[in-house]
Amino acid sequence: xxxxxxxxxxxxxxxxxxxxxxxxxxxxxxxxxxxxxxxxxxxxxxxxxxxxxxxxxxxxxxxxxxxxxxxxxxxxxxxxxxxxxxxxxxxxxxxxxxxxxxxxxxxxxxxxxxxxxxxxxxxxxxxxxxxxxxxxxxxxxxxxxxxxxxxxxxxxxxxxxxxxxxxxxxxxxxxxxxxxxxxxxxxxxxxxxxxxxxxxxxxxxxxxxxxxxxxxxxxxxxxxxxxxxxxxxxxxxxxxxxxxxxxxxxxxxxxxxxxxxxxxxxxxxxxxxxxxxxxxxxxxxxxxxxxxxxxxxxxxxxxxxxxxxxxxxxxxxxxxxxxxxxxxxxxxxxxxxxxxxxxxxxxxxxxxxxxxxxxxxxxx
Amino acid sequence: xxxxxxxxxxxxxxxxxxxxxxxxxxxxxxxxxxxxxxxxxxxxxxxxxxxxxxxxxxxxxxxxxxxxxxxxxxxxxxxxxxxxxxxxxxxxxxxxxxxxxxxxxxxxxxxxxxxxxxxxxxxxxxxxxxxxxxxxxxxxxxxxxxxxxxxxxxxxxxxxxxxxxxxxxxxxxxxxxxxxxxxxxxxxxxxxxxxxxxxxxxxxxxxxxxxxxxxxxxxxxxxxxxxxxxxxxxxxxxxxxxxxxxxxxxxxxxxxxxxxxxxxxxxxxxxxxxxxxxxxxxxxxxxxxxxxxxxxxxxxxxxxxxxxxxxxxxxxxxxxxxxxxxxxxxxxxxxxxxxxxxxxxxxxxxxxxxxxxxxxxxxx
Numbered sequence: 001x002x003x004x005x006x007x008x009x010x011x012x013x014x015x016x017x018x019x020x021x022x023x024x025x026x027x028x029x030x031x032x033x034x035x036x037x038x039x040x041x042x043x044x045x046x047x048x049x050x051x052x053x054x055x056x057x058x059x060x061x062x063x064x065x066x067x068x069x070x071x072x073x074x075x076x077x078x079x080x081x082x083x084x085x086x087x088x089x090x091x092x093x094x095x096x097x098x099x100x101x102x103x104x105x106x107x108x109x110x111x112x113x114x115x116x117x118x119x120x121x122x123x124x125x126x127x128x129x130x131x132x133x134x135x136x137x138x139x140x141x142x143x144x145x146x147x148x149x150x151x152x153x154x155x156x157x158x159x160x161x162x163x164x165x166x167x168x169x170x171x172x173x174x175x176x177x178x179x180x181x182x183x184x185x186x187x188x189x190x191x192x193x194x195x196x197x198x199x200x201x202x203x204x205x206x207x208x209x210x211x212x213x214x215x216x217x218x219x220x221x222x223x224x225x226x227x228x229x230x231x232x233x234x235x236x237x238x239x240x241x242x243x244x245x246x247x248x249x250x251x252x253x254x255x256x257x258x259x260x261x262x263x264x265x266x267x268x269x270x271x272x273x274x275x276x277x278x279x280x281x282x283x284x285x286x287x288x289x290x291x292x293x294x295x296x297x298x299x300x301x302x303x304x305x306x307x308x309x310x311x312x313x314x315x316x317x318x319x320x321x322x323x324x325x326x327x328x329x330x331x332x333x334x335x336x337x338x339x340x341x342x343x344x345x346x347x348x349x350x351x352x353x354x355x356x357x358x359x360x361x362x363x364x
Numbered sequence: 365x366x367x368x369x370x371x372x373x374x375x376x377x378x379x380x381x382x383x384x385x386x387x388x389x390x391x392x393x394x395x396x397x398x399x400x401x402x403x404x405x406x407x408x409x410x411x412x413x414x415x416x417x418x419x420x421x422x423x424x425x426x427x428x429x430x431x432x433x434x435x436x437x438x439x440x441x442x443x444x445x446x447x448x449x450x451x452x453x454x455x456x457x458x459x460x461x462x463x464x465x466x467x468x469x470x471x472x473x474x475x476x477x478x479x480x481x482x483x484x485x486x487x488x489x490x491x492x493x494x495x496x497x498x499x500x501x502x503x504x505x506x507x508x509x510x511x512x513x514x515x516x517x518x519x520x521x522x523x524x525x526x527x528x529x530x531x532x533x534x535x536x537x538x539x540x541x542x543x544x545x546x547x548x549x550x551x552x553x554x555x556x557x558x559x560x561x562x563x564x565x566x567x568x569x570x571x572x573x574x575x576x577x578x579x580x581x582x583x584x585x586x587x588x589x590x591x592x593x594x595x596x597x598x599x600x601x602x603x604x605x606x607x608x609x610x611x612x613x614x615x616x617x618x619x620x621x622x623x624x625x626x627x628x629x630x631x632x633x634x635x636x637x638x639x640x641x642x643x644x645x646x647x648x649x650x651x652x653x654x655x656x657x658x659x660x661x662x663x664x665x666x667x668x669x670x671x672x673x674x675x676x677x678x679x680x681x682x683x684x685x686x687x688x689x690x691x692x693x694x695x696x697x698x699x700x701x702x703x704x705x706x707x708x709x710x711x712x713x714x715x716x717x718x719x720x721x722x723x724x725x726x727x728x
Binding site: 079105106125275 | 646672
């Protein structure tokens with residue numbers, strides 16, 4: 001039954017809108033309040049009725065009830081990676097201590113999901129955003145720039161060349177260099193790099209490899225540069241055959257390490273840049289009947305409880321994951337509380353945890 | 365400079381409110397729009413000015429621009445646990461395929477954080493909520509009931525006795541029973557249970573143990589019941605000395621397995637209910653100079669890439685983590701799309717992945 005507005009003394013109410021639309025009051029309230037689910041058809045009817053009656057909600061009252069959201073939004077590339085789970089923990093602990101809640105979205109390395117996630121956070125009116133972005137090129141950062149127009153944004157884990165804003169990362173290049181130097185000091189010269197840029201065609205030259213790396217994630221590129229730094233310092237010639245090509249999956253790492261073990265002048269050491277690369281490499285060693293550190297040396301990212309209980313325990317790079325998240329939250333919260341937004345890159349130091357997966361290469 | 369409203373032709377604008385408050389237009393827009401951070405003092409000034417001028421935002425326009433949020437909210441006990449990361453992935457994949465975004469909050473097993481997280485999700489107007497709750501007793505569920513008054517809620521991973529609503533879990537009791545049966549079939553009768561209820565004083569009797577379990581997480585209690593089921597079926601007497609007591613940490617698991625290895629009639633097998641319990645147990649074995657499966661058998665939750673590359677590889681229970689999340693999202697989305705909200709418990713089956721960490725006990 002349409003509401004008769006001719007007798008109404010004040011502005012239309014939600015009940016009147018509901019009656020005009022022929023829906024329940026709860027449905028009208030949800031539609032007009034913007035919370036909860038309402039089917040598109042009913043929503044349309046409520047909005048038409050509201051327009052017809054000239055309904056206006058009291059936004060001021062709502063703003064006073066919800067207030068400042070005191071919520072940080074976090075976008076990570078893959079919450080299933082224990083590295084990012086640790087970073088999120090650092091963000092949550094710091095923001096909680098300063099009175100902010102934290103909501104997290106995971107993009108699974110998909111740029112379109114990242115754009116959608118950014119929109120969700122702005123739509124949900126978070127006070128600031130921390131992103132570990134999958135964006136690389138200048139053409140992929142429009143969503144981050146749009147977010148920056150609304151709220152402060154801090155990058156975590158991954159620098160993005162096209163963006164000039166506060167960034168909190170670890171010393172990927174130095175960490176990789178130190179690990180590969182340790183392998184070289186132990187006597188290794190044939191050192192596999194797992195994994196490289198995710199390309200279909202393996203790079204034939206060092207220049208091509210670096211060009212591919214620069215079109216991919218900053219983190220991966222830095223780790224590759226650290227590997228090359230260590231080779232250069234020791235005057236070990238670069239061999240493209242020792243760099244993994246293809247998609248960055250555990251299965252692929254297994255296949256590529258198997259390939260590097262099968263070539264005539266085989267690898268005697270392997271450097272892995274991710275946990276899945278480490279477990280992939282270990283599968284290849286077992287399949288080839290090889291043991292570490294006797295037959296092959298191994299160092300990888302990231303240290304974990306498992307790496308410590310392997311027999312022998314693995315020498316691993318430990319990233320300061322909690323500190324990384326805590327620092328990103330601190331930089332963001334300082335900005336929210338009045339500090340000038342910076343354009344600084346904060347670099348935290350990782351640590352090489354020396355255990356027992358590196359010894360001299362087998363006598364050939 | 366206060367705005368002079370006497371000449372104003374229409375309703376007051378944001379710019380007029382800003383002028384009245386003596387703040388910038390952006391600050392007024394953020395305050396009145398309810399997004400972004402504004403200091404409490406400036407907010408107060410803007411709201412006073414808005415009230416004085418009779419400012420009303422057009423909520424209808426906002427409702428049309430933001431629309432239904434098409435966002436699911438997820439609260440997990442610990443996003444740092446790969447189990448929950450896998451569940452979240454299942455939720456995200458399913459909700460994405462059906463046009464919904466997913467935002468996640470992690471409570472780190474803290475009930476107060478869970479209450480805050482629930483409020484955040486309602487405040488952010490998600491369309492539905494999935495919770496792996498830390499709540500146990502009737503007195504701990506008021507926040508979930510309050511959420512249920514606003515949006516559909518589905519429980520995942522953990523049933524809560526005081527709540528009668530759609531719940532998606534795995535067959536914890538059967539999974540534990542099957543694993544312990546495998547140990548018994550291999551000849552073990554002294555089987556450690558790591559970990560039990562997190563209590564200061566170890567339980568002295570079976571009844572006390574079960575009473576403590578019922579005051580703790582449903583999942584842990586179910587796994588304990590499965591352990592006891594298997595012992596009962598084999599007529600193996602229950603020995604409270606073989607149940608871990610104390611906080612559920614890797615360090616504590618190490619200390620408790622060391623204790624169980626040091627008693628005269630020592631354990632010959634250990635059943636671990638969490639990944640951290642497994643790595644804790646493995647540390648204790650190494651410290652005691654024992655190898656599995658020769659000196660001791662081991663089965664644990666949850667299977668992982670690491671468990672598969674251990675030498676020997678570990679026999680583990682694989683929970684259907686992705687399916688668990690996907691099912692919870694499906695049940696919630698079906699409700700949002702008009703299905704009657706159920707009060708059903710959906711139980712998914714786990715799998716025992718048999719590898720090489722179980723053999724007969726050492727001859728005594």
